[in-house]
Amino acid sequence: MLTTPRRRFAGSRTLTTSLALAASVVLTATPVAGAQSITQADGTIAVSSLGATNDIPGSVAGSLGSLSTPAYADYVALGDSYAAFGDQTEPVVTDGPAARCGRSLTNYPNVLDVNTAIGELADATCGGAVTEDIFEEQHSGVAPQIDALDSDTDLVTLSIGGNDVGFGAIVECISGGAPGAPLDCRGQLDDQVSTAIANVFGKVGAVDKVYAAIKQRSPGATVIATQYLPLLPASNEDGCQFTQFIGVDNLNWAREVTARINDAVNAAAVRNGHVSVLPVDTTVDRSACGEADERWTDFTGGAPTNAYPMHPTSLGQQAMAQAIAAAI
Numbered sequence: 099m100l101t102t103p104r105r106r107f108a109g110s111r112t113l114t115t116s117l118a119l120a121a122s123v124v125l126t127a128t129p130v131a132g133a134q135s136i137t138q139a140d141g142t143i144a145v146s147s148l149g150a151t152n153d154i155p156g157s158v159a160g161s162l163g164s165l166s167t168p169a170y171a172d173y174v175a176l177g178d179s180y181a182a183f184g185d186q187t188e189p190v191v192t193d194g195p196a197a198r199c200g201r202s203l204t205n206y207p208n209v210l211d212v213n214t215a216i217g218e219l220a221d222a223t224c225g226g227a228v229t230e231d232i233f234e235e236q237h238s239g240v241a242p243q244i245d246a247l248d249s250d251t252d253l254v255t256l257s258i259g260g261n262d263v264g265f266g267a268i269v270e271c272i273s274g275g276a277p278g279a280p281l282d283c284r285g286q287l288d289d290q291v292s293t294a295i296a297n298v299f300g301k302v303g304a305v306d307k308v309y310a311a312i313k314q315r316s317p318g319a320t321v322i323a324t325q326y327l328p329l330l331p332a333s334n335e336d337g338c339q340f341t342q343f344i345g346v347d348n349l350n351w352a353r354e355v356t357a358r359i360n361d362a363v364n365a366a367a368v369r370n371g372h373v374s375v376l377p378v379d380t381t382v383d384r385s386a387c388g389e390a391d392e393r394w395t396d397f398t399g400g401a402p403t404n405a406y407p408m409h410p411t412s413l414g415q416q417a418m419a420q421a422i423a424a425a426i
Contacts, residue, residue, distance in 0.1 A: 102320070114321050141226075170253035172248075173210070173219045174316075174319075176207075176244075176246070176255065176257075176312075177227060177258050178224070179223075179406070179409055181205060181223040182225050183406045184205040184411075187404060188412075189202055194235050196224075196240050196377050199236075200224075204416075206324070209416050210423060213423060224236050224240065224243070229304040233242050233311070247312060249318075255322050255324060256312070256321065256322070256323050256324065259362070259363060262297075263298055264287070264291060268283065268355060272285060280347070283352070284348070291355055295358055321370075322372065322373060327418065329395045336383050337387055341387060377420060393413065395414055396410075
């Protein structure tokens with residue numbers, strides 16, 4: 099039993115309602131002193147030693163230096179809600195078909211674009227995107243994401259594949275039980291998830307086709323894949339009421355699945371000649387169980403982080419932008 103839950107809810111009924119709402123949403127300046135870019139054994143570029151400041155990682159202005167001419171003149175961001183979402187009050191597009199994508203001014207493409215080393219940004223990200231949405235209209239009137247690329251594009255970031263694997267179904271399962279009676283999500287979904295990871299991220303899989311299309315349209319571009327910021331704390335001992343609700347078995351399984359997906363994101367990037375990034379911070383709990391002003395992700399969204407349920411906070415998007423800046 100966890101003794102120090104970091105986030106408190108009014109009660110089990112309130113928590114259950116909040117999780118149901120969260121599942122429904124899923125389905126549908128100066129760098130910090132001491133921050134280091136570390137290339138891990140698997141090829142992942144991790145930004146660590148970020149410290150406990152609430153400004154992590156700042157505006158990322160300065161990570162690439164102050165340049166009169168951008169090092170990357172034409173930046174295109176492709177991907178799903180982990181790249182599109184941020185602060186709910188800061189949408190980029192509020193009318194027309196693209197408003198359904200939920201692109202936020204505090205998502206990592208826009209945070210990265212503040213840097214003077216980055217030129218023009220075309221943010222093609224869209225909440226709920228799967229790999230086929232890179233090539234097809236996700237919503238009527240919204241161009242396929244791949245259309246944002248051309249031969250002048252020199253920087254591409256990519257967050258894709260999580261929805262293909264079934265992130266929404268995973269969230270729905272782990273949050274779908276009753277207090278004290280969680281569902282057996284490993285038994286229900288693990289085979290399906292394993293097959294999906296292989297099909298989506300494996301050799302000649304759906305993500306490889308995305309990389310091939312990027313290379314064809316923008317052969318000179320630097321391509322950075324972004325891994326998925328974990329919702330769950332690294333240790334069961336750092337849990338909160340949400341992790342108690344879903345149960346130890348589901349907690350362990352969901353943590354394993356997150357690691358497997360991120361490993362697959364990285365393997366696909368490396369196989370195609372690119373790198374993936376993931377910000378890390380060993381000094382503070384940045385999971386959705388962490389203190390509200392320190393979280394990189396959030397379970398239920400809304401106040402106080404103003405994030406979307408089961409997605410990165412604006413602070414998490416800043417951290418991802420810093421990791422990308424360190425990689426390029």
